[in-house]
Amino acid sequence: MASPAYELPSGRSQRAPAAVVALAAISGITADAFLSLPLVAWWTVVLAALGLRLFVVARRPRAAAVVLAIGWGAAFAAWHQVSHAIASPEAERWLAEFPAGPLRVEARIIAPSWRQERSRTGLPVTCAVLGDVHVLGEETRRRPFGGRLRMVLENCNVDIPAGTEIRAVGRLSRPATAGNPGGFDFQQWLHRQGVVGLLRVETPEAVQTVAFRPGWWERLLNQRRDLRQQAVEILERSADQPTARVAEALLLGTRQQMSEELREAFVESGTLHVLAISGVNVGVIWLGLMRLCRLLGWSLRTTGVVVMASLVAYAWLTDANPPIVRAVSMVLAFQAAELLNRRIGTLQGLALAVCVVLVANPQDLFNAGAQLSFLSVAALSAAQRLGRDWREDHGAAAPSLGQRLWSGLLRANLATGMVWIATLPLVLWKYHLVSFVGFVLNVLLGPLVCVLLWSGYIWLLCAPFSSWLSEIPLRVFERLLAALIWITQVAADWRCSHAYVAGPPLGWVLGYYALLFAAAVARHLKWSRWLGHGLLAWINGGLAWNLWAPAKFAGLACEVLAVGHGLAVVCSCPNGRTFVYDAGSLIGPDVAAEAVCGSLWRHGQRQVDALVASHADADHINGVSKVADRLVPGMLLVHRTFLDFSQPIVSQAIESWTTWGGSCRLIAAGDRIVLDRDVTIEVWHPAAAFRGRRDNANSLVVCLEYAGRRVLLTGDLESEGLTALLGLPRQAADLLIAPHHGARAANPPALGAWVNPTWVAISAADRTVADRLSEVYPSPIQRLNTAVGGMIRCEIAPDGAMDVYAYRGTRLQRREAPSSAP
Numbered sequence: 119m120a121s122p123a124y125e126l127p128s129g130r131s132q133r134a135p136a137a138v139v140a141l142a143a144i145s146g147i148t149a150d151a152f153l154s155l156p157l158v159a160w161w162t163v164v165l166a167a168l169g170l171r172l173f174v175v176a177r178r179p180r181a182a183a184v185v186l187a188i189g190w191g192a193a194f195a196a197w198h199q200v201s202h203a204i205a206s207p208e209a210e211r212w213l214a215e216f217p218a219g220p221l222r223v224e225a226r227i228i229a230p231s232w233r234q235e236r237s238r239t240g241l242p243v244t245c246a247v248l249g250d251v252h253v254l255g256e257e258t259r260r261r262p263f264g265g266r267l268r269m270v271l272e273n274c275n276v277d278i279p280a281g282t283e284i285r286a287v288g289r290l291s292r293p294a295t296a297g298n299p300g301g302f303d304f305q306q307w308l309h310r311q312g313v314v315g316l317l318r319v320e321t322p323e324a325v326q327t328v329a330f331r332p333g334w335w336e337r338l339l340n341q342r343r344d345l346r347q348q349a350v351e352i353l354e355r356s357a358d359q360p361t362a363r364v365a366e367a368l369l370l371g372t373r374q375q376m377s378e379e380l381r382e383a384f385v386e387s388g389t390l391h392v393l394a395i396s397g398v399n400v401g402v403i404w405l406g407l408m409r410l411c412r413l414l415g416w417s418l419r420t421t422g423v424v425v426m427a428s429l430v431a432y433a434w435l436t437d438a439n440p441p442i443v444r445a446v447s448m449v450l451a452f453q454a455a456e457l458l459n460r461r462i463g464t465l466q467g468l469a470l471a472v473c474v475v476l477v478a479n480p481q482d483l484f485n486a487g488a489q490l491s492f493l494s495v496a497a498l499s500a501a502q503r504l505g506r507d508w509r510e511d512h513g514a515a516a517p518s519l520g521q522r523l524w525s526g527l528l529r530a531n532l533a534t535g536m537v538w539i540a541t542l543p544l545v546l547w548k549y550h551l552v553s554f555v556g557f558v559l560n561v562l563l564g565p566l567v568c569v570l571l572w573s574g575y576i577w578l579l580c581a582p583f584s585s586w587l588s589e590i591p592l593r594v595f596e597r598l599l600a601a602l603i604w605i606t607q608v609a610a611d612w613r614c615s616h617a618y619v620a621g622p623p624l625g626w627v628l629g630y631y632a633l634l635f636a637a638a639v640a641r642h643l644k645w646s647r648w649l650g651h652g653l654l655a656w657i658n659g660g661l662a663w664n665l666w667a668p669a670k671f672a673g674l675a676c677e678v679l680a681v682g683h684g685l686a687v688v689c690s691c692p693n694g695r696t697f698v699y700d701a702g703s704l705i706g707p708d709v710a711a712e713a714v715c716g717s718l719w720r721h722g723q724r725q726v727d728a729l730v731a732s733h734a735d736a737d738h739i740n741g742v743s744k745v746a747d748r749l750v751p752g753m754l755l756v757h758r759t760f761l762d763f764s765q766p767i768v769s770q771a772i773e774s775w776t777t778w779g780g781s782c783r784l785i786a787a788g789d790r791i792v793l794d795r796d797v798t799i800e801v802w803h804p805a806a807a808f809r810g811r812r813d814n815a816n817s818l819v820v821c822l823e824y825a826g827r828r829v830l831l832t833g834d835l836e837s838e839g840l841t842a843l844l845g846l847p848r849q850a851a852d853l854l855i856a857p858h859h860g861a862r863a864a865n866p867p868a869l870g871a872w873v874n875p876t877w878v879a880i881s882a883a884d885r886t887v888a889d890r891l892s893e894v895y896p897s898p899i900q901r902l903n904t905a906v907g908g909m910i911r912c913e914i915a916p917d918g919a920m921d922v923y924a925y926r927g928t929r930l931q932r933r934e935a936p937s938s939a940p
Contacts, residue, residue, distance in 0.1 A: 124580065136463055136470045141475060142188070142194065143191065143194040143645060144476075146198070162194075203225060213315050214312065223253055223263065224284070225249065225251040225252070225290075226281070228266070228280060228336070232245055243838070246271070259675075265313075265314035266765075272319065282327060286319055286325045291315065293313075297713075298679055299909070342435060346550055353366055363380075364602075371579060387609040389556060397495065399571060406423075412511050419444075421628030422454075422456060422457045425453055437515035440482045440485055440487055440488035441490075441491035444488065444492060445471075468495055480722075497538060503538075542629075543627045547623075549720050573594040576588075599816065619725065620722050620723065661815040673916050674692060674829075676689040679713040683710070684881065686741070692916070695794055696723055699725050700732050701745050707743065711748065729742065729753070730785075733766055737765060753781055787806070791820075796825075799821070799822050801818060802821055802830075803819040803839060814832070815837045819843060821851065827920050829852065829912060832854070833857065836858050844872050849873070852920055852924070853876070854879070869891065875895070879902050879904045900922075
């Protein structure tokens with residue numbers, strides 16, 4: 119959407135010294151993130167630059183500027199390292215030990231607790247950040263932990279204010295890293311918040327309050343929590359529940375309570391930014407405050423102070439995320455300059471905002487939300503400059519109303535188009551989504567969203583004092599919000615409104631933005647045209663399939679994805695066709711769907727040629743619907759026992775798959791799935807007439823054979839189904855996917871002897887299950903667990919050579935085959 123309706127300073131002839139500092143900060147933080155230099159090295163560079171500036175190049179302005187830029191870059195690099203080094207050696211020692219028994223700690227709540235719901239159970243969970251943590255020994259000894267912890271209090275719905283000193287008994291664990299390449303890294307996400315570990319507390323009785331002694335900052339945090347809670351209660355009391363949930367996100371930035379379907383609709387329609395507290399909100403408040411102060415006849419100085427104080431208070435109330443810090447910083451810079459009877463350009467304001475955001479948290483340089491926010495503002499500034507230049511060249515002396523409306527529409531489309539072009543490569547690379555309808559919606563919804571926000575904020579301001587005074591803005595807000603939700607859902611449901619794609623490689627994205635930045639900076643130089651031509655050539659090259667599609671493995675590749683307690687296996691045939699076995703997770707359907715889609719997108723694929731649903735359990739098929747929505751569905755292959763339409767998850771999976779163009783077919787033992795002439799995909803169990811007492815016994819067992827090697831997929835096979843399989847002639851396999859997530863009852867010694875695998879892959883959430891199966895699959899058989907090593911990848915070359923890798927949070931690591939393996 120074309121951001122707030124205010125005029126930014128043109129800044130064509132304005133100097134922007136902060137831009138040099140901002141570029142130096144970005145370079146320094148990036149260098150520290152990828153280089154392993156000690157902290158003392160960066161401080162040495164800072165001191166050397168300071169000395170050179172004072173004593174060597176003091177009278178040489180250009181050399182002094184270069185030296186200062188190097189010094190600023192080193193200073194930000196040092197700040198990044200200091201702020202990122204959040205775990206002391208003591209904390210690392212505690213985390214490395216992973217105590218098997220309960221751990222007793224004494225700590226201080228440094229921020230008010232918050233509540234969330236488990237997606238699988240729906241039970242409440244209370245979370246809080248612990249500081250000043252000490253581990254209590256058996257003899258009342260207190261040993262410092264050396265880092266912050268996040269306490270997760272299960273099955274509990276309580277409010278714990280900041281400044282509360284507690285004693286708690288829980289289990290210490292290290293946050294999980296990304297289980298699949300490109301997946302969500304929970305550990306890194308917590309590290310950016312200064313948290314090094316998790317303390318899971320099973321019952322409220324395991325937490326004891328010792329004292330309540332908040333400091334001044336903690337009192338402010340508690341007060342902010344109370345104000346936000348009051349606003350939420352007003353929303354819930356005044357509006358129906360769906361409207362209240364969206365209103366919380368729109369006005370306060372709280373999206374946790376929104377339904378997943380509605381959030382996905384905003385994403386696919388390209389309007390999710392409307393729900394993010396960002397520059398749009400700040401611009402609307404800024405414009406409203408300015409007009410209100412003028413209406414009251416206040417002086418310029420009073421207006422500036424009121425506007426700056428109000429925006430700082432609003433940023434504090436909404437948790438000050440990077441986009442709002444950026445927006446408020448820019449507004450403060452413009453208002454301060456106006457109070458001092460000076461003007462600063464947009465580039466200077468944007469650069470100051472970059473510096474403020476990176477000082478507040480250097481890790482925000484790698485935050486996609488912050489990156490998109492700054493890209494959008496830069497694009498809006500460029501669009502405003504182009505529009506102003508066009509008006510100067512073609513504008514009439516006294517334009518009519520129609521001309522003004524037409525000019526405004528053109529400027530809105532130009533601004534939206536510039537933002538779309540500037541942000542699209544990053545969105546494609548990060549989120550694999552392009553929303554075509556969003557380009558149109560953001561132009562049409564601009565006025566509606568502005569009025570919607572104004573009515574919402576007026577309602578919140580009036581509601582605590584007078585119900586009748588807030589009635590009119592409430593009704594306006596409800597009607598407009600209902601219209602926004604309806605438009606968003608209709609747009610998202612239209613198949614042609616959006617597309618999920620593999621996305622460009624990171625190298626192409628970096629090259630695109632480097633050329634775009636160079637073309638923008640050098641627009642007045644003679645050789646700027648060549649930069650524009652280079653950018654156009656780079657874009658065209660990126661659209662070429664050979665650049666976007668990574669090199670494919672020449673043989674058969676199978677990936678057992680890390681989805682917690684669930685199963686999702688993606689196989690790529692030598693001819694490029696894809697085979698998926700199950701797509702489900704007890705954590706939630708999004709986890710399985712994102713893992714499957716991410717695996718295919720990494721290899722330049724966006725089509726599932728065949729998906730086998732082993733049986734009708736949520737942890738195996740609850741992600742099928744979302745896979746059908748995000749990829750091009752082919753065949754959905756199931757056994758006749760799968761067709762139990764009394765289970766909603768079955769009808770949902772089949773309906774979604776066929777709605778998006780796929781087909782559904784029945785398979786049974788003896789059938790073959792033909793995708794590649796060199797790969798044999800055969801069903802071993804169950805027979806067409808087989809029907810077990812429970813779904814697990816009906817699991818489809820599928821064997822993939824290529825170049826003399828076999829991969830056996832077993833789902834949740836157990837009980838009479840397992841007995842029927844073992845009654846077949848013995849069939850060896852090189853890689854066995856352990857039945858039922860490694861459950862002991864589904865993995866008897868007879869199965870290990872019957873299959874005699876070289877590797878056993880276990881898709882589970884339990885880190886200890888591989889050790890418990892040592893008697894079933896003894897050495898030299900290698901047991902790999904996705905809960906420990908992440909994604910497991912098996913590669914079979916055309917000559918029969920077989921390699922197995924485990925993903926360790928950052929890269930694939932090859933696992934050596936046992937010495938006795940063929």
